[in-house]
Amino acid sequence: MFVHVDANSHVPIYHQIIQQIKSAAATGLLAPGDKLLSVRELSRQIGINPNTIARAYQELERDGIIETIRGVGTFLSSTPIRISNEDKKERVKKILKELFTEAYHLQYDEDELYRVFQEEFDKWKSHGGSEGKDVES
């Protein structure tokens, strides 16, 4: 599998695994219904504690991104992601708060800020927005 982690990164290993699998799904490297390596197999391949991998898989399963069929294996979900709307809202609000704090310290003109936001939003939407490619991929 394509997962490659840095054990000495400031990003927890389980989080890196989650991000890479999400990214793989977003870019088409993994297609819905594709089989993932089992916890054991991935642990052996990348030399990471199976507990860490199990934790990543649990969270991905909880969010509906992967599903495990007992005795068969773990697969990329064909159903859309099941994160609650509340969670989505909270995550976005958190990032906006950080943006506003930075703008405050930069003493960035408010109207200008709104214009920049609109510009970037339109650009993103024209590339498909939430249904399109992941911006960071």
Added chain:
Amino acid sequence: MLKARNVAVALEEIGIQKKGRTILKDISLEVYEGEVFALLGLEGSGKTNLLKAIMGLNQITEGIKAVSSQLGYVSETRALYDRMTVSEIEALCKGLSREWNQSLFSELLNKIMIDGKSIVGSLSKSKKSLLYITLTLATNPRILLIDEPMEGLDDLTKETLMSLLLSFMEDGKNSLILASRTIVEIAGIIDRFGVLNKGKLIYNGSVDDAIANYCRVRIVPKKLDVEIPNLNGIYGLERDGRSILVRINQDKEEIIDYLRKIPHDFFDVIPLGINDVYKEMLREEMYL
């Protein structure tokens, strides 16, 4: 989901005194079934003595120790009888062990590519280390203690060893305790770790908590004479011209929020990887 976890090793206020010298003091920790625990610290911090205490090779002068199942111990010296052949050592260990897993031993010997006819003394340091660990694994321990697992090994051997240890952990019931001076090479396999400094435990927790709690903030405040209060969670402050480096070890979010509100020309949060966090923990001791 909460899971009840079985304790493999429990230490409560363990202390060791030798000839009037305090080797270990007030060590309390637990290692659970199915986890990899690292005992970190500089040379002379007490790691080897603690491993030996768990193994029962050291006299504990204070505290209580409880071990739930069979232990295996790999000493730092990896001492074997150099004049014997590998097969002779195998026979010796087999005879001395209560439980000997012959099929596992043969399988592992094959994996590490050592011939039974080889003389132990002629083996490279790396091969000898692997042999020692293989012999220990064949005694079917449930709890494996290794002193300096990666020391003196070439890179390929490190990978082979990692693979052996991960196989050992696969059934979810075994426990692994690694004593090491560095965390870099084992960061990928450990669940939790403890840091020893001069015989005392200065940290005991998970890798993820450690990297979540520690960070540095570099701030260039607009006013040169701004006072950064001594908040709980800030363990170090360094001024470097106009910039201030703030070292944080807890309540990271609250402290960052507080610092961000100080009028500034520059503000940056520097997260730390586990190796840097470990170094900070040792450095913290110097600030106290």
